[in-house]
Amino acid sequence: MTTFRLWQILAPGLRAAFVFAALLGVFSGPRIAYAATVSGDLKVAGGKKLKNLIVFLEPVNAMATKAMADIIVTQKDRVFKPGVVVVVAGSKIVFHNDEERDIDHNVYSLSKTQKFDIGLISKGKKLVVDFPKPGIVKYYCSVHKNMEGSVIVVPSPFYAIVKEPGPFTINNVPAGEWKLNVSFSHRHYSVTPVNVTIAEGPVDNLTLEIAKKKLRKN
Amino acid sequence: MTRNLLGFLVVLLLMNWGAASSQALADSHIFDPDQPPADGMGTVYGKLQIRPHKDYVKKAKEKAKNAGPGAVDQYGTPLRDDGKLSFSEKMVNYNLIKVFTILLNPAAKLDAEEYEVVVEEDGMKPGALAVNKGDVIEIENDSGKDLTFFLADTNSNDIQEFPLIKSGDSAKIKVELVGDLELTADEDERFTASVLSRQGLQSRKARSGNLYSFRNLAPGQYDLLFWYWRLGYLKKTIIIEAGKNLEINGTLSVDTVVK
Numbered sequence: 001m002t003t004f005r006l007w008q009i010l011a012p013g014l015r016a017a018f019v020f021a022a023l024l025g026v027f028s029g030p031r032i033a034y035a036a037t038v039s040g041d042l043k044v045a046g047g048k049k050l051k052n053l054i055v056f057l058e059p060v061n062a063m064a065t066k067a068m069a070d071i072i073v074t075q076k077d078r079v080f081k082p083g084v085v086v087v088v089a090g091s092k093i094v095f096h097n098d099e100e101r102d103i104d105h106n107v108y109s110l111s112k113t114q115k116f117d118i119g120l121i122s123k124g125k126k127l128v129v130d131f132p133k134p135g136i137v138k139y140y141c142s143v144h145k146n147m148e149g150s151v152i153v154v155p156s157p158f159y160a161i162v163k164e165p166g167p168f169t170i171n172n173v174p175a176g177e178w179k180l181n182v183s184f185s186h187r188h189y190s191v192t193p194v195n196v197t198i199a200e201g202p203v204d205n206l207t208l209e210i211a212k213k214k215l216r217k218n
Numbered sequence: 219m220t221r222n223l224l225g226f227l228v229v230l231l232l233m234n235w236g237a238a239s240s241q242a243l244a245d246s247h248i249f250d251p252d253q254p255p256a257d258g259m260g261t262v263y264g265k266l267q268i269r270p271h272k273d274y275v276k277k278a279k280e281k282a283k284n285a286g287p288g289a290v291d292q293y294g295t296p297l298r299d300d301g302k303l304s305f306s307e308k309m310v311n312y313n314l315i316k317v318f319t320i321l322l323n324p325a326a327k328l329d330a331e332e333y334e335v336v337v338e339e340d341g342m343k344p345g346a347l348a349v350n351k352g353d354v355i356e357i358e359n360d361s362g363k364d365l366t367f368f369l370a371d372t373n374s375n376d377i378q379e380f381p382l383i384k385s386g387d388s389a390k391i392k393v394e395l396v397g398d399l400e401l402t403a404d405e406d407e408r409f410t411a412s413v414l415s416r417q418g419l420q421s422r423k424a425r426s427g428n429l430y431s432f433r434n435l436a437p438g439q440y441d442l443l444f445w446y447w448r449l450g451y452l453k454k455t456i457i458i459e460a461g462k463n464l465e466i467n468g469t470l471s472v473d474t475v476v477k
Contacts, residue, residue: 078308106271108472110450112373117476120273140448142271142472145310187370188377188404213370213377 035172036198038158040206042182044165044189048210054086054152054183055168055208056159057196058134062176066157067091070128073149074098075105075121075141080149088157089134097121105147109139113153136183152183165210173198180208188212249431251463256434260458263431264467266424266444268317270303270310272473278303310448312426317470318348318414319422319430320443320451326418330354332390335401337361337409342401346412346447348421349393355401355413358388366404369413371397412447444468450475 038057044050067090074081076098087093095107095118107127108117113135118127131137134155141147158178160168180194191210196203255261269275305311332354336343339361347355359365363385369378376395383389393399396415403409422430435458445451449470456466 104274104277106274106472108271108476110476115476117271117472120271120277142449143274143310144308186407187372187400187402188368190375213375215377215379 034175034198034200036175036200037169037171037202037204038173038178038180038196038198038206039167039169039202039204040180040208042162042165042168043207043209045209045211048186048189049164050184050186050189050210051164052084052184053162053165054154054159055162055170056154056156056181056183057170057173057178058155058181058193060177060179060195062156062174062178062198068157070094072096075147076100078103078105078141078144078147080139080141080147083149084152085149086152086154086159086161087131089153089155090130090132091153092128092130093151094126094128095121096126097123099123104143106142107139108142109137111135111137111139113137136185150185154183168208173203175199180206182208182210184210249429249433251465253463254461255463258437258460259434260437260460261431261433261435261463262321262440262442262456262458262466263429263433263463264465265427265429266317266319266468266470268312268315268426268446268449268470270312271471275303314425315446316423316425318346318443318445319424319468320348320414320416320445321420321432321435322416322418322441322443323420323435323438324416324418326420328352328418328420330392332356334358335411337365337403342409342411344411346414346445347401348414348419348423348445350419351393351396351415351417353393353415354390355393356388356390357383357401359383359385361385361403361406361409363405365406365409367391367401367409368404369393369395369399369401371395371399373398414443414445414447414451442466444470446470 042053042055066088068088070092071085071087072094073085074096097105102123104120104122106120109115113133114137116129118129121127131151131153134153137151137153139149158170158173160170162168175198178196180196182191189210190213194206194208249263251263302313328350330352333347334356336358337360357367364382366382367380378395380391393415396417399413399415401411401413420432424430437458437460440456440458442454442456443451449472452468452470452475454466456464458464
């Protein structure tokens with residue numbers, strides 16, 4: 001039944017009530033999704049050339065996070081490939097033992113973000129790990145030396161991988177309140193997140209600064 | 219001539235035996251559990267083992283059992299006479315790993331100890347240290363470049379900085395942070411060592427399967443940690459009683475640490 005046919009069979013009084021309610025804004029209905037570009041400059045105090053930086057937006061009062069499709073990390077020639085992956089919180093990684101020889105692998109992590117041990121994966125087998133919490137998860141194989149990898153879990157699908165400090169752009173960010181942050185591994189540095197409000201139009205000229213940690217002795 | 223040669227061989231044999239037995243002494247902590255501790259004091263001792271994942275051990279042993287004479291594990295490596303697993307060059311060799319046993323007594327007044335870390339082109343040696351707050355680490359920089367080190371707590375933003383060490387120089391640093399720390403070169407993160415630092419920390423380092431002991435301790439409650447940097451640690455709270463030798467054994471593995 002079309003909307004027009006439904007409209008025709010409604011009693012005239014009811015039709016009038018609908019028009020009145022619509023004028024009052026009773027039916028909010030699905031809003032037109034607004035998406036903006038967030039851009040700016042990522043700086044590091046002292047000009048330090050930090051590498052593998054992930055600039056991301058964390059929802060404060062905005063759209064919920066959305067998991068990505070499963071990502072496959074292979075174990076071949078005693079190496080995890082890719083060695084570093086970025087996933088959205090709630091995503092899954094499929095670890096696939098793709099060795100040609102009969103070699104077993106294990107994947108475990110002692111990271112503060114997430115501890116796990118998936119046991120032994122035989123040749124040709126796949127095992128899945130969920131990554132529900134944002135943070136950096138460094139993992140190892142307990143069978144083989146120097147076999148390690150990292151998962152950078154970001155809180156939303158709105159992120160940009162930046163090879164070195166400089167300009168960044170994140171597209172299609174929905175309206176709402178966000179915190180702009182950056183993930184990196186160097187322990188001598190920290191960052192203060194920046195509040196970002198998406199309402200109308202792009203948000204540009206943001207500055208996100210990574211600084212050396214202040215000395216604190218316990 | 220023959221007698222001389224025989225004598226030479228005997229001397230050679232004795233020298234080798236001496237070297238082997240000193241190595242065994244160095245690897246094994248001599249302790250007699252039947253010997254009582256000093257008056258009013260107690261002792262904790264035990265055997266610490268580090269092993270591969272339990273699923274790996276189970277599979278290796280099943281494979282070897284089914285293979286019959288000339289048993290091999292799942293990689294075709296013959297099983298050792300002592301029943302331990304063998305590990306190829308590319309595998310983590312659990313037979314060689316030395317593990318820390320750590321006793322924590324925050325009230326203890328311990329003298330500062332010194333440790334040495336050598337920075338070479340391919341990394342830092344040793345890659346892990348267990349220290350008491352106030353201990354000193356001497357860093358020898360043989361990396362070929364000038365480096366500035368810092369200590370960072372992996373669970374907080376606490377940090378301790380040290381002056382630059384020029385290539386070829388060495389410097390002593392005093393550990394003032396407490397926590398699960400990393401000693402890292404600011405210029406190159408490949409130069410990193412794990413440093414477990416606590417107030418009142420005493421440690422023993424031994425190969426898997428050997429005994430450790432902490433003798434003549436005042437009665438009371440202590441924390442005992444079994445630690446290997448790549449596997450983290452197992453913590454046990456113990457009560458030391460006067461006149462008693464307390465046996466605490468531990469197994470450090472992925473499956474005993476991650477539960």
